[in-house]
Amino acid sequence: FELGDQIVVGDTEGGVERIDLRATHVRTYDGRLVLVPNGEVFTSRVTNNTASPVRRGTVGVPVGYDADLRVVTSVVGRALGGVSGVLADPAPNVRIGDLTADGVVVEARYWADSRRSDFTATAAEVRRAVVEGMRAAGIALPDAAVHVVVDRRPDRPSPS
Numbered sequence: 001f002e003l004g005d006q007i008v009v010g011d012t013e014g015g016v017e018r019i020d021l022r023a024t025h026v027r028t029y030d031g032r033l034v035l036v037p038n039g040e041v042f043t044s045r046v047t048n049n050t051a052s053p054v055r056r057g058t059v060g061v062p063v064g065y066d067a068d069l070r071v072v073t074s075v076v077g078r079a080l081g082g083v084s085g086v087l088a089d090p091a092p093n094v095r096i097g098d099l100t101a102d103g104v105v106v107e108a109r110y111w112a113d114s115r116r117s118d119f120t121a122t123a124a125e126v127r128r129a130v131v132e133g134m135r136a137a138g139i140a141l142p143d144a145a146v147h148v149v150v151d152r153r154p155d156r157p158s159p160s
Contacts, residue, residue: 008047055114079133085122
């Protein structure tokens, strides 16, 4: 890495401001200056978020098992295409990510500028566009306050 790069070393993430003989000066995103001993830099895994001009982001979109996944992926794909920070090449894509106890997680995957300010702004815009697209399409968004529990143990009578 070099001056100006945005890195992660251990629990510290921020921009490299200075590299001295004994320590690397990293300005965290909340404005704190952290002096990371170079011994730690040399022996730790270092992630350089800005080594490439673009990086891929993923936003998870939870939907219920009753949702039409073809419609959901189409709506999410259109939402991705409408966000200015999402690059057309490589093209964004939507896929079924995970199956959870509460529903399905659809992954909105896209490429954006790798600088943190641009990357996080694009992620926020993707989330906004997805929520607006889902609402406009009449697709129910999860409500954490509502959980229906059905007791299906064989030793219990079924509700009538």
